[in-house]
Amino acid sequence: MKILIAEDNLSIRTLLQEWTREWGYTPVCVSDGESAWQLLIVADPPKLAILDWVMPKLDGVDLCQRIKQQQTLPFIYVMLLTGKNSQQDIITGLNAGADDFLSKPVLPEELRSRLAVGRRILNYQEALTNRHEQLHTLFMAIPGMMILKDEQGRWLQANEASLRLFQLHGVDYIGKSDLELSRLSQNRANLLWMLQAKDEEAWKQADIVHQELQLVSAQGQSIYYELIRVPLFYPDGRRKNMILLGHDITARKTLEQRLSQEAKYDALTNLLNRRYFEERLALAIDHAQRFQQSLTVCLCDIDKFKQVNDTHGHQMGDTVIKQFSYIIRSELRNTDAAGRLGGDEFCILLTGCSARESLNCLSRIRKRLEATVFKNNQSRYFWVSGSFGVAEWLPTLGTKETLLEMADQALYRAKRNGRNQVWIASNG
Numbered sequence: 001m002k003i004l005i006a007e008d009n010l011s012i013r014t015l016l017q018e019w020t021r022e023w024g025y026t027p028v029c030v031s032d033g034e035s036a037w038q039l040l041i042v043a044d045p046p047k048l049a050i051l052d053w054v055m056p057k058l059d060g061v062d063l064c065q066r067i068k069q070q071q072t073l074p075f076i077y078v079m080l081l082t083g084k085n086s087q088q089d090i091i092t093g094l095n096a097g098a099d100d101f102l103s104k105p106v107l108p109e110e111l112r113s114r115l116a117v118g119r120r121i122l123n124y125q126e127a128l129t130n131r132h133e134q135l136h137t138l139f140m141a142i143p144g145m146m147i148l149k150d151e152q153g154r155w156l157q158a159n160e161a162s163l164r165l166f167q168l169h170g171v172d173y174i175g176k177s178d179l180e181l182s183r184l185s186q187n188r189a190n191l192l193w194m195l196q197a198k199d200e201e202a203w204k205q206a207d208i209v210h211q212e213l214q215l216v217s218a219q220g221q222s223i224y225y226e227l228i229r230v231p232l233f234y235p236d237g238r239r240k241n242m243i244l245l246g247h248d249i250t251a252r253k254t255l256e257q258r259l260s261q262e263a264k265y266d267a268l269t270n271l272l273n274r275r276y277f278e279e280r281l282a283l284a285i286d287h288a289q290r291f292q293q294s295l296t297v298c299l300c301d302i303d304k305f306k307q308v309n310d311t312h313g314h315q316m317g318d319t320v321i322k323q324f325s326y327i328i329r330s331e332l333r334n335t336d337a338a339g340r341l342g343g344d345e346f347c348i349l350l351t352g353c354s355a356r357e358s359l360n361c362l363s364r365i366r367k368r369l370e371a372t373v374f375k376n377n378q379s380r381y382f383w384v385s386g387s388f389g390v391a392e393w394l395p396t397l398g399t400k401e402t403l404l405e406m407a408d409q410a411l412y413r414a415k416r417n418g419r420n421q422v423w424i425a426s427n428g
Helices: 010-022 033-040 060-069 087-095 108-130 160-165 178-182 186-205 250-264 272-293 306-311 314-331 359-371 398-418
Strands: 002-006 024-028 047-051 077-082 098-104 145-150 157-158 209-217 222-233 238-250 295-302 337-342 345-351 384-391 420-422
Touching: 002 033, 002 295, 010 024, 010 108, 024 033, 024 157, 024 178, 033 047, 033 060, 033 222, 033 295, 033 306, 047 060, 047 108, 060 108, 060 295, 077 087, 087 238, 098 306, 098 420, 108 420, 160 238, 178 250, 186 209, 186 222, 186 238, 186 314, 222 250, 238 306, 272 337, 272 345, 272 398, 295 306, 295 314, 295 359, 314 337, 314 345, 314 359, 359 420, 398 420
Parallel strands: 002 024, 002 047, 047 077, 077 098, 384 420
Antiparallel strands: 145 157, 145 238, 209 222, 222 238, 295 345, 295 384, 337 345
């Protein structure tokens, strides 16, 4: 990843160049703000930028403001680098649109960790773009809130996003602690209580601490925020200020949940895919063995499914598969599981249940499928049936592969003996 380094001090610029190259970045170095701006307005500009506060021609704060106001530029993660360290300097830099703020002298490990945060934010945004998601990513990439506290945790200043997040509009918050504010904002009381505990953790670690907040909007929707705490100390080690930066990561969390769903579940049927079903089965066998409980699996498929596709079309075939999976899901308990192994083949896991005890459930599934009427695009009605092969796990069976093989043999027997039936494998 390319990184822009704009620093007029040659020795510092050279040091930053060497560090970033060693960490796998491709540094592009300039000595003044105007040259940095020219590099950012070309095609494929660096997405990470370290800007010195004081530079010839165009200083870091003005350059940062120009970057953030230019709508045609891609999102650029900007870190301001400066020897300034007052409260107002920090506020000025962050209000200019800086995504991070680092004081000189620069510590390599701190710089590396902060660049990693910026790189991760950029990677999240790129992942969303590549998947053509129409999700709102602005607050994920740009910190939307800022709170400045004193050494005792009393609020000194908060921006609009912070007041909105903690529902403190119209509240005289200056000089009050999180606990005092929690009495004035009942809906956000729990969140404000958590702030104080995490602040103390950051003070003790004397390092940046990350925290995720989850809250519910007035419409009942979950909203996620990431908070970054930066504790500041006087040279003698006394606490000075605590800075809280935050941004909305709801889009990222939504995408992560969607990716997790896609990774575990079959898109057509919403049943577990083969990989995760087999993992669930392995865990169930381990549990059954440990607690001496019953466990049964059933392999099942749709009889003559190829004929359904050939006669009525693959779209109709998908409809049949979805209906079969719906019937399976609706008949299972919360402790059971079902997965699509591929095509029209499914596997059902029944926990705490012997093969004989599973017959009632499986027979209901078979009968419901048999009674379901399908109508194709030519308004022709048709019916399908299913065959079921059942195997009960015993300690002597060993692995899940052996259990599935027995169920497969039972399914073969059900097919050979006329289909549309449930066949139990023999353990003898």
